[in-house]
Amino acid sequence: MSAAPADPHAQAGRRGRFRTEVTQFLLAGGLAYAVDVAVFNLCLFLGLDAVTSKVVSSVPATIVAYIGNRYWTYRHRERTGVGREYTKFFVFSAIAAAIQAGCVFVSHHLMGFTSPLADNISGNIVGMALGTLFRFWAFRTFVFKHKSPEASPTVDPALSGAGGAQ
Template identity: 80%
Template sequence: MSAAPAESEAEPGRIARVRAEVTQFLIAGGLAYAVDVAVFNLCLYLGLDSVVSKVISSVPATIVAYVGNRYWTYRHRERTGVTREYTMFFVFSAIAAGIQASCVFVSNNLLGYTSTLADNISGNIVGMALGTLFRFWAFRTFVFKHKRSEASATTEPAMSNAGGTS
């Protein structure tokens, strides 16, 4: 019974940390979003296909997002190797870019909306919202991992045997 008060006292701190992480993630992402939208519209202006433009614009945006997330949002998280982090970050970012490009594809080819406004709504609003949800989950779950404290590492096995077999 003594564990319950300690857990409830720790909960406000955990909520504050997650809130700060979400805020920093959104700010770093906002900067990357600005780069994405600017490059996307430049590509459209230059006459490139809208799906190709969305794929191209995701590259510099992903670089900006990586720097912002690694060195600001998740700076307190364990460093698991630049190569591993960078590779996983770009794999998950590519999946998210695919989500965005898919939204443009559906808008253009299945719904028949081919204007610049429709491309921006499908790629930079709908696609970005879906991609952002995916990125936040993937980055905090797989890319920028939490350090396991020794206390939690030693208590978890004991807790798993709580109802255990003797």
């Protein structure tokens, strides 16, 4: 026998919420991205190394991303404590920033592409794409969790007298 089909309205609602989250995540991230690119290029202009510039630019971008994601994208999600949430957000953002900086390192130092254009392509296009995929997965999985449904009390059949020895 097959299981009863899932409620199509519930599935459509989940898909709609997912699409909304993706859209809002990308818009909040777009603002953070603009901050990241501006600070990165300012650091390059001021003479900082490309990898250092990428690390420095990730700090203000992460702050902008946290505000956009916590108070807009995932505002409907459970709040599990600002300290825990903020710490996890910044840990996962640091991993994503390391992915971006790693792309700049490989391009700049291992492959020899040392122009500002190459640094921007490796850090702000390739690295950002990889980092964004990681961030979306990590934020919605570990940082901004779904609200837990109210737990229904479970009754042990042995204690209820329904099928258990008394």
